[in-house]
C-alpha cells in the first residue's frame with residue numbers, strides 16, 4: 001500500500017490521515033497516511049528517512065513549513081514566494097519537490113463560502129507571519145485586493161518586497177470604525193495571526209466584524225475560535241473557521257501525488273464536521 005505522512009509538532013491532533021483516507025476511498029483505493037512528530041533537530045533526518053524508505057508523499061505543518069524549504073531539490077515558484085512548503089513530492093533518485101497548497105486551499109474554501117466573486121472584494125488579512133504570507137499570491141491571482149494589517153511593522157517589510165500590489169493598513173486603525181478606510185467596498189476579514197493559539201482577543205473595533213461579508217479564521221478547533229467568538233458577539237454576518245481550508249489544501253496536495261485525481265471536498269468536510 002502507498003505510504004504518506006505529515007510532519008509537525010504537535011501532530012497528534014492532525015486530521016490529515018483521516019482526510020486523505022477519505023479522498024483515497026473516493027477513487028476506490030486505500031493509502032497508509034500516518035503522523036510523524038519531529039523536533040527542529042530531527043526534522044531533516046526524519047524527512048530523509050521517510051523518502052529513503054519509499055515514502056510517496058508528505059505534508060509538513062507547523063512549525064516546519066519554512067525549514068522544509070531547505071530540504072528540497074526543487075522549490076515551486078509559488079512556494080518560493082510564499083516562503084513555505086506544506087507538500088513534499090518525491091521525484092526519485094533523491095530528488096524532492098517542495099510546494100505549498102495552503103493559499104489555493106484558502107481560495108477554494110472562500111469560493112465555496114461566497115457566492116460573489118473574490119475579484120470585487122477587498123481581503124483584509126490580520127497578521128504577517130507564515131500563514132499570511134502563504135495566501136497572498138493566490139488571492140491576488142483571483143483579482144482580490146489584499147490588504148495586510150499587522151501589529152509589528154517589521155514583519156510587513158519583507159512582504160512588501162515580494163508582493164507588488166499588497167496594500168497596508170495601520171494596525172492601530174483597526175481600533176476605530178472602518179468606514180472611510182474601506183472606501184465603501186465589500187470586505188472579508190481573515191485572521192492569520194497566531195493569537196487564537198493563546199486564546200487572546202485582538203484589538204479590533206466591532207464594526208470591522210459586523211461590516212464584513214465574511215469573517216474567516218485560518219485556525220479551527222472543536223469550539224468557536226476566540227476570533228470568531230469576537231466576530232459573533234460583534235454581529236458578523238457570516239463566520240467560518242479554517243477547517244474547509246484544511247480540507248481544500250489537502251485535496252490539492254492529494255492531486256499533486258495522484259495526478260488527474262482531484263477529490264470531492266464537500267463530502268469530506270461534512271464527514272469531519
Ligand code: ATR
Nearest residue numbers: 127128129130131132150151152155193194195200
Ligand atoms: P504563523 O506561521 O502561524 O503565521 P508566525 O509566523 O509566528 O506564525 O506569525 C504570527 C503572526 O501572528 C504575526 O503576524 C504576529 O504579529 P507580530 O508580527 O506583530 O508578532 C501575529 N500575532 C500573534 N499574536 C498576536 C496578538 N496577540 N495580536 C496581534 N498579532 C498577533
